Amino acid sequence: MAKYFDGDDLFIIDAKTKGNIGRFMNHSCNPNVMVQHVLVDTHDLRLPWVAFFTKTRVMAGEEMCWDYNYEVGMVKGRRIDCKCHAPNCRGRLL
Ligand SMILES: [Zn+2]
Structure with missing residues (x-):
């Protein structure tokens, strides 16, 4: 069985310099969008596309938001x- 997320093989998406419309969706503890990894260009599990799908009916003009799934304490010294x-707001992102 192959190991996919071992040591230096971890990939991270950083939208600091490049991004698409997905970077404009904010967090919500009650999101109407979910994130799904989709294999499009390759079957390499380390390189999925990150796709957004609505999980409820979304009306025109309604804000679309997703759960960032941050965990409080995952970034030392950072509180948001x-x-x-x-x-059902959890009160904190970080
Ligand atoms: Zn919240």
């Missing part, structure tokens, strides 16, 4: 409060 205003 969540302001998504969802009824």
Whole structure:
């Protein structure tokens, strides 16, 4: 069985200098969009496309948002409060 996420083989998406419309979607603790890895160009599990799919009916003009799935404490010394205003808001992103 192949190991895919071993040591130096980890890939990270950094939208600092390049990105697409996905970079404009904000976080919500009650998102209407989900993220799915899709193999398009290759069957190499390390290189999926990151695709966004709506998980609810989205009306024209409605904000689309996804759950960043950050975990509090995953970035040492960094705290970001969540302001998504969802009824189930977890209160913090980091
Ligand atoms: Zn929230």
